[in-house]
Amino acid sequence: MRAFAVTVLTLAALAVLAGLLWSHLSPRAPYQVTAEGPVLADPSTQALISADGWYAVITGGLGLACGALAWFLGRRHQLAVLLGLGAGGVLAAFLTLWVGSTFTLGVVVVEAAATPGVKIVPGSLTLTATGVIVAWPLVAVAFFGLMEGMHGYRESPLRKPYGLG
Template identity: 75%
Template structure:
């Protein structure tokens, strides 16, 4: 029982560490939406037609989905003895990693953040244009990491199980292509 708990904990902690790194990567790659700030007022989206908000969701999905596929594949190849604890660890660790990616990516700014020149040129006098913080507008992308990790793990296990299954043989044919009760020539009829 202790080994299963350890396999679960190692999986969750590994994915959490990758989630922190993914948050930094998301912060460095994703463009920021421009916001207008006038005096002490609340920031308002400067360009309602900006694609930066959608790009933030897209980059989040690409980064976390790609890492989910990698984690699912690596976990399947490494954890042949502790399948269930590792699978549960992929699920729980994937959820934790996705939330860590969101939290760190929206809290930390990596790289130079610029605001489009066209938006800044059209600003009213006394209004400053600033880059906004990263945020997700489509909360559904939070499931990319755990869903793809668990799904790819299950796909690999299903393919491996099918390859080893006796059901893979055609009905009425014994392994080796010999029909039961017939002349044992090894040739199919």
């Protein structure tokens, strides 16, 4: 139980840093303030896609690092660590999303409006491609399984059938 809890809490702590890094690196989409509320000022902006991409790169990279580190350090409690990677990865993905969208770090650039009197403001950081939220747990568990499969194959007596060397 301790290996599971340590894995989940470690991933949650890393998620706070990942959320701050995502907030720092991702651009904000410009929104035009209207009477009905904020409207996307430039429908052809790449800022929304860029935010999704940075989220996937950061969480996928951390998932890869966590999966490798968990395999090397958690050899005695493999099942607990693997379950911790899955549960902690899901928690870390949502925590990264919450921290990154709550806190604004870095430079926020707002473009000037083409029409005088129109107010342009930076939008909040969100995910438009919600499928990238599974990057952290998926990559962590998959890499852990890959490492375990390679190690199991290398140590297997079935690797050299019939006693041939």
